[in-house]
Amino acid sequence: MVGGLDFEKPVVELRKKIQELKEFTKNADVDLSSEIEKLEERLTRLEKDIYENMKPWDRVQIARHPNRPTTLDYISILFKDFFECHGDRAYGDDEAIVGGVTMYRGLPVTVIGHQRGKDTKENIRRNFGMPHPEGYRKALRLMYQAEKFRRPIICFIDTKGAYPGKAAEERGQSEAIAKNLFEMASLKVPIVCIVIGEGGSGGALALGVGNHIHMLENSTYSVISPEGAAAILWKDASLAKQAAETMKITAPDLKGLGIIDEIIPEVKGGAHRDVKHQAEEIDQVLHRSLLELTKMSEEELINHRYNKFKAIGEFSFEKESIGIN
Numbered sequence: 001m002v003g004g005l006d007f008e009k010p011v012v013e014l015r016k017k018i019q020e021l022k023e024f025t026k027n028a029d030v031d032l033s034s035e036i037e038k039l040e041e042r043l044t045r046l047e048k049d050i051y052e053n054m055k056p057w058d059r060v061q062i063a064r065h066p067n068r069p070t071t072l073d074y075i076s077i078l079f080k081d082f083f084e085c086h087g088d089r090a091y092g093d094d095e096a097i098v099g100g101v102t103m104y105r106g107l108p109v110t111v112i113g114h115q116r117g118k119d120t121k122e123n124i125r126r127n128f129g130m131p132h133p134e135g136y137r138k139a140l141r142l143m144y145q146a147e148k149f150r151r152p153i154i155c156f157i158d159t160k161g162a163y164p165g166k167a168a169e170e171r172g173q174s175e176a177i178a179k180n181l182f183e184m185a186s187l188k189v190p191i192v193c194i195v196i197g198e199g200g201s202g203g204a205l206a207l208g209v210g211n212h213i214h215m216l217e218n219s220t221y222s223v224i225s226p227e228g229a230a231a232i233l234w235k236d237a238s239l240a241k242q243a244a245e246t247m248k249i250t251a252p253d254l255k256g257l258g259i260i261d262e263i264i265p266e267v268k269g270g271a272h273r274d275v276k277h278q279a280e281e282i283d284q285v286l287h288r289s290l291l292e293l294t295k296m297s298e299e300e301l302i303n304h305r306y307n308k309f310k311a312i313g314e315f316s317f318e319k320e321s322i323g324i325n
Helices: 006-027 033-051 056-063 071-078 120-125 133-148 166-170 173-184 201-205 226-234 237-247 251-256 275-293 298-310
Strands: 080-084 097-104 107-114 153-159 191-200 212-216 220-222 262-264
Touching: 006 033, 006 056, 056 220, 056 237, 071 097, 071 107, 071 153, 071 275, 097 133, 107 133, 133 173, 153 201, 166 173, 173 201, 191 201, 191 275, 212 251, 212 275, 226 237, 251 262, 262 275
Parallel strands: 107 153, 153 191, 191 212, 191 220, 212 262
Antiparallel strands: 080 097, 097 107
């Protein structure tokens, strides 16, 4: 394979061929401009065909790309004067979740998000973006603070899931996630959630109870990973690709199901190809959300959030099915 992801192989190989021809023309007295132009036109058509017809597993691969922008990448571009806060005031600081106070277009806001590393050393320090309970308690502390000072809350979601280790369970992992879900539902300030990578299980949902939930085009949001689902359903994690096809975990699927509000377009090939441009796409959606939500009263915000989640899914009650006359 010549770089890139599996499904991108034809694109990567053609790009390499074009680059080789360009390098050759620099060192040889020959005009290959017409051939290069034809190849570039072919590349444009190929990219359109591949990136506009991606399968769910293709999007999973992009969501997991090691160079995919993280919460801190977007914070550095979208916000000014970010002041990071640390610790849950009970146990310690969890670097798998970052959060603090910042300015967005002149408006004071609180930003919280999952944070994974860019290399092995940082991933170990940040536990590969899988929070311990103190991470969720830190997030909740910052949410309480935001409510006290009437600051909107912006959450960036990007985690495989909460850390499932023994130490996390001993310190109350399930309780910490449940407490976040419960408290976020009744906060009196606007909450905007954006899935920027993987949104896995309760570890993602613990930052996901918002008035608006948006997703980057190639992100995923699900109760379990495709590998985990395949292992449970078919006792074979290697069938993850097949599981991804049936789980409805991509942004287009979730938009169709009414779970998310808006799909944020991605740079062709994935957000990692142009972080600045991707941040601009997020900025447009975030700005519209805050303009709408900041006009609501405290009661309207809570009711809006309640009705949003109440409307997810379908419930059918048939008396005959349970023997009621």
